[in-house]
Amino acid sequence: MKTQNHTLNKGTDFIKTLFKKQIFIPIVALLLLSIFNLIVDPSFFKVTYGLNSNGDPVLSGYLMTILDYGSELAILAIGMTLVTAASGGQDISVGAAIAISGSVVLRVLCGTDSRPETLQAPIIVAFLVSCVVAMLFGAFNGTLVAYFKIQPMVATLILFTAGRSIAAWINNNELPIVSDPVFSYFGGFIPGLPIPTPFFIAVVCMIIIALVLKFTNLGLYSQAVGINSKSSQLNGLNPAFMKFISFVILGLCVAVAGFIKVSRLSSINYSVIAKDIEMDAILAVALGGNSLSGGKFSMSASILGAYVIQFLTTTLYKMEVQSEALSAYKAVVVIILVVISAPVVREKLSKLFKKLRPQQAVGGED
Numbered sequence: 327m328k329t330q331n332h333t334l335n336k337g338t339d340f341i342k343t344l345f346k347k348q349i350f351i352p353i354v355a356l357l358l359l360s361i362f363n364l365i366v367d368p369s370f371f372k373v374t375y376g377l378n379s380n381g382d383p384v385l386s387g388y389l390m391t392i393l394d395y396g397s398e399l400a401i402l403a404i405g406m407t408l409v410t411a412a413s414g415g416q417d418i419s420v421g422a423a424i425a426i427s428g429s430v431v432l433r434v435l436c437g438t439d440s441r442p443e444t445l446q447a448p449i450i451v452a453f454l455v456s457c458v459v460a461m462l463f464g465a466f467n468g469t470l471v472a473y474f475k476i477q478p479m480v481a482t483l484i485l486f487t488a489g490r491s492i493a494a495w496i497n498n499n500e501l502p503i504v505s506d507p508v509f510s511y512f513g514g515f516i517p518g519l520p521i522p523t524p525f526f527i528a529v530v531c532m533i534i535i536a537l538v539l540k541f542t543n544l545g546l547y548s549q550a551v552g553i554n555s556k557s558s559q560l561n562g563l564n565p566a567f568m569k570f571i572s573f574v575i576l577g578l579c580v581a582v583a584g585f586i587k588v589s590r591l592s593s594i595n596y597s598v599i600a601k602d603i604e605m606d607a608i609l610a611v612a613l614g615g616n617s618l619s620g621g622k623f624s625m626s627a628s629i630l631g632a633y634v635i636q637f638l639t640t641t642l643y644k645m646e647v648q649s650e651a652l653s654a655y656k657a658v659v660v661i662i663l664v665v666i667s668a669p670v671v672r673e674k675l676s677k678l679f680k681k682l683r684p685q686q687a688v689g690g691e692d
């Protein structure tokens with residue numbers, strides 16, 4: 327009997343410990359979505375091996391779609407997490423900024439001819455130029471927030487409103503098309519590799535941010551500034567610079583996501599590209615259990631949250647939910663998950679676990 331109670335106590339302690347971790351909510355959400363799809367249609371998890379239009383072997387299926395499109399969202403979630411932690415607000419201009427950075431890539435590759443037979447510049451040059459431009463726009467947002475003390479959502483509303491018009495202006499309202507097949511590899515598949523390229527790009531970004539957080543004080547300083555800006559300043563930190571640099575890093579993430587976006591179609595649609603992706607990025611951060619008012623964060627939970635959001639989006643598309651109603655369904659599910667992750671709810675559930683333990687102890691004495 328004592329052994330049984332000891333096992334029960336260990337199980338309860340494990341659940342309690344896991345529940346306290348930020349990654350608990352996205353894990354539960356992932357499990358619930360998996361179970362739902364397994365019950366409704368097990369073929370959701372079917373992955374097939376075949377050839378694409380170029381004759382290259384590729385893996386296809388809903389899981390591959392989640393891995394593919396969830397990866398660019400995960401890249402954005404990295405930058406959005408840092409911005410949220412340091413500034414206590416969110417950048418709602420990332421969708422428009424993606425349109426700008428993608429437009430810059432096409433402008434460099436196509437030059438003045440919207441239908442060039444050959445590339446006018448190396449792909450790496452186009453990518454680096456887009457990174458500089460995206461980081462400059464990130465610096466613009468960061469300056470408004472950090473030095474002019476404007477609320478993040480208000481500051482980024484400027485680029486949110488004007489960004490797509492700027493993107494169209496960059497290419498004279500034309501829709502450039504890149505004919506070089508190599509350019510499409512970054513948003514599709516590298517010949518010989520059946521897994522979508524954006525996943526590998528996301529993995530590289532994850533490794534880089536993991537190393538940065540491990541070997542620098544970026545994470546610690548961002549959390550300190552987000553928790554108490556004045557206190558961190560008294561301890562020798564520069565809150566304004568930390569907020570500024572977080573927006574610049576988000577700009578870099580935007581450039582990577584924008585590069586993937588335009589590579590998918592080798593062209594761009596200024597009004598549609600990355601539409602509402604800023605909301606998904608913010609939801610990924612919230613689903614990761616991170617406080618939207620700034621402070622402590624978990625990068626791994628945000629990244630997993632991004633894939634969960636894409637899992638939810640793919641599930642809704644599979645159920646043939648109309649695109650106009652997609653946001654409403656997504657909002658309901660995410661609200662439930664965010665409420666569950668709220669400190670008040672977690673505190674009450676923690677108290678419930680504490681009440682259960684004494685009852686198990688009494689049972690052991692009997």
